[in-house]
Amino acid sequence: MNTGARLLVLLVLLVLVGRLAGLKPNSGYCIGTGCVALFWQPADFRSAQKLCRDQRAQLVTVRSSVSSDVLSVLLGNFTGSFWIGLHRPAGCPNLAEVLFGYGWVTKDSESDLNNFGSSFNSSCSAPRCVSVSREDSFRWGQTPCAQLAAGFLCEFSFTDPCRTLPAAPDRSVHYMTPYGFGVEDLQLVPPGTTATRFPSGTKHICSSGQWLHAPWSCEIQDGGCEYKCAKTPGDGPVCFCPPGQTVNHANRVSCAAPGPGDPCAALRCQQLCREAEDGSARCACEHGLKLAEDASSCVDVDECADPRQCPGENFRCVNTQLGFACVCKVGYKKHRDRCVDVDECVSAPCEHTCVNTPGSYTCACYHGYRPADKAPNKCELFCGAEECPATCDPNDPRQCYCPDGFLSEERRTGVFCLDIDECSYNYCDQDCSNMPGSYLCSCSTGYKLVDLYRCVETDEEPEGSGTAPSPSAPSPSAPSPRAPTSVPDPGPTRRPSAVTPMGLVGIIVCVVLLIVLVVFGLHIGLSVRKKSSAAERKAAEDETPSLNKVTSNTSDTSDSRDNM
Ligand SMILES: *[C@@H]1O[C@H](CO)[C@@H](O)[C@H](O)[C@H]1NC(C)=O
Numbered sequence: 001m002n003t004g005a006r007l008l009v010l011l012v013l014l015v016l017v018g019r020l021a022g023l024k025p026n027s028g029y030c031i032g033t034g035c036v037a038l039f040w041q042p043a044d045f046r047s048a049q050k051l052c053r054d055q056r057a058q059l060v061t062v063r064s065s066v067s068s069d070v071l072s073v074l075l076g077n078f079t080g081s082f083w084i085g086l087h088r089p090a091g092c093p094n095l096a097e098v099l100f101g102y103g104w105v106t107k108d109s110e111s112d113l114n115n116f117g118s119s120f121n122s123s124c125s126a127p128r129c130v131s132v133s134r135e136d137s138f139r140w141g142q143t144p145c146a147q148l149a150a151g152f153l154c155e156f157s158f159t160d161p162c163r164t165l166p167a168a169p170d171r172s173v174h175y176m177t178p179y180g181f182g183v184e185d186l187q188l189v190p191p192g193t194t195a196t197r198f199p200s201g202t203k204h205i206c207s208s209g210q211w212l213h214a215p216w217s218c219e220i221q222d223g224g225c226e227y228k229c230a231k232t233p234g235d236g237p238v239c240f241c242p243p244g245q246t247v248n249h250a251n252r253v254s255c256a257a258p259g260p261g262d263p264c265a266a267l268r269c270q271q272l273c274r275e276a277e278d279g280s281a282r283c284a285c286e287h288g289l290k291l292a293e294d295a296s297s298c299v300d301v302d303e304c305a306d307p308r309q310c311p312g313e314n315f316r317c318v319n320t321q322l323g324f325a326c327v328c329k330v331g332y333k334k335h336r337d338r339c340v341d342v343d344e345c346v347s348a349p350c351e352h353t354c355v356n357t358p359g360s361y362t363c364a365c366y367h368g369y370r371p372a373d374k375a376p377n378k379c380e381l382f383c384g385a386e387e388c389p390a391t392c393d394p395n396d397p398r399q400c401y402c403p404d405g406f407l408s409e410e411r412r413t414g415v416f417c418l419d420i421d422e423c424s425y426n427y428c429d430q431d432c433s434n435m436p437g438s439y440l441c442s443c444s445t446g447y448k449l450v451d452l453y454r455c456v457e458t459d460e461e462p463e464g465s466g467t468a469p470s471p472s473a474p475s476p477s478a479p480s481p482r483a484p485t486s487v488p489d490p491g492p493t494r495r496p497s498a499v500t501p502m503g504l505v506g507i508i509v510c511v512v513l514l515i516v517l518v519v520f521g522l523h524i525g526l527s528v529r530k531k532s533s534a535a536e537r538k539a540a541e542d543e544t545p546s547l548n549k550v551t552s553n554t555s556d557t558s559d560s561r562d563n564m
């Protein structure tokens with residue numbers, strides 16, 4: 001059954017079974033596509049009709065002798081009068097009419113039967129409502145409508161019946177109608193009826209003319225389970241039993257403790273216990289669940305383990321508590337029934353340029369910049385050599401910028417960024433190698449690098465009790481270059497990690513910036529602010545539109561300056 005049909009069945013059943021919440025009848029009987037239910041509850045005619053209507057029924061009409069026989073069967077065990085759906089809303093009794101001027105609550109007087117007794121009172125003031133009683137041989141008795149009768153009879157009619165389940169001599173079927181009464185004998189089964197076969201205990205529910213095997217939807221009477229119903233991925237709901245009991249695997253709904261000598265007794269299976277022919281037993285689980293490692297409880301299956309679960313390009317499978325869901329991969333969105341690429345660049349996630357790719361995007365930086373180490377969508381100034389042309393604002397050529405670890409220098413040909421030789425400041429205990437924008441400390445054999453600049457002897461002395469920092473080293477609170485080293489290598493070393501050479505340089509640049517700011521902050525500030533007349537001229541000619549505060553045209557600018 002597909003999902004839509006399942007849902008429809010569920011809705012229909014919910015409506016049908018919802019009636020059960022109302023008043024409970026004391027007995028009932030079904031014939032053809034109708035059922036009559038007896039309510040043994042004092043009521044006047046009007047409230048009896050309302051109680052019937054509340055259950056989408058009406059007071060019973062008795063148009064044939066067969067219907068009358070049904071009443072006599074139902075009323076056989078009850079004394080007192082019971083309302084039927086016959087009354088005289090207006091006018092006087094008239095012996096010439098079909099029902100002597102009375103009519104059904106269905107607002108018609110069609111009837112093959114007139115069961116008024118010989119004591120029919122034809123005076124205009126005769127009582128307007130009709131009841132029946134065993135005492136009066138189930139004849140129609142005129143009764144004042146406001147009188148409290150012992151009860152009333154409601155009539156239900158239905159469509160889409162199921163056929164009765166085949167019965168066998170040694171088996172019986174009990175039907176529980178959606179109207180709240182059970183019957184053994186039926187011709188047509190109202191939808192919403194549950195049928196239990198004995199002695200097997202298998203259960204079915206009638207839905208839209210078809211029988212569904214229990215456990216059906218957990219929403220409807222707990223799926224028919226004796227103890228508890230649980231939804232499962234895959235093939236629908238399953239029944240559970242209290243600990244120590246197992247679900248009967250023949251009927252799948254009833255619970256029973258395994259008997260003495262039963263190999264299942266010791267297993268305490270959560271769901272099923274299967275006996276093998278050799279007498280051994282093992283626990284099993286309903287479809288959609290698998291046996292847990294404890295060999296007795298059942299756990300959800302990871303449906304997503306099957307790569308075929310979510311076919312279609314760019315879908316991925318997400319395991320849920322009761323199954324799985326197919327969703328779009330990251331970077332894709334659902335469009336109709338496909339997953340299409342999301343153009344992330346629309347939301348301008350990059351500082352400089354953005355290139356959309358299937359499922360993702362990449363940021364790029366203008367010339368003279370490179371992606372920032374900690375935020376790859378941001379760009380930072382970069383110079384991979386001892387000197388590079390400075391990056392100047394084309395709208396304000398006095399505004400020139402250098403990467404961290406560089407100093408700007410004004411020349412005839414423009415503003416240039418010169419690498420600071422940090423090694424000349426003796427930051428490192430031992431060896432130092434200068435790099436564009438930064439530097440690396442390293443130690444001789446027998447020493448190891450500590451705090452990125454200190455070298456301590458590598459005997460087993462605990463850290464800190466070794467060599468004191470040399471006088472030239474910055475105080476421990478000062479920023480230090482990041483350059484862990486392996487002990488035996490006297491030369492500059494690189495961290496054996498996933499950090500790329502560029503990344504390492506980036507880290508160093510960041511750290512050195514702080515040092516440079518501390519040591520040369522004032523000097524840099526003055527230097528950068530100095531205006532280059534050459535740069536100013538160039539920028540005036542070359543009105544490149546600015547994409548950001550600083551542009552990337554450094555190389556172009558420097559080329560043309562060189563030509564000047
Ligand atoms: C009447 O009562 C008898 C005995 O209690 C019972 O077997 C029978 O089913 C009852 N009939 C109805 C229609 O309730």
Ligand SMILES: *[C@@H]1O[C@H](CO)[C@@H](O)[C@H](O)[C@H]1NC(C)=O
Nearest residue numbers: 119120121122123125126127
């Ligand atoms: C018919 O019913 C009216 C009103 O209840 C009553 O006054 C009258 O006596 C009844 N007639 C017979 C013949 O029972």
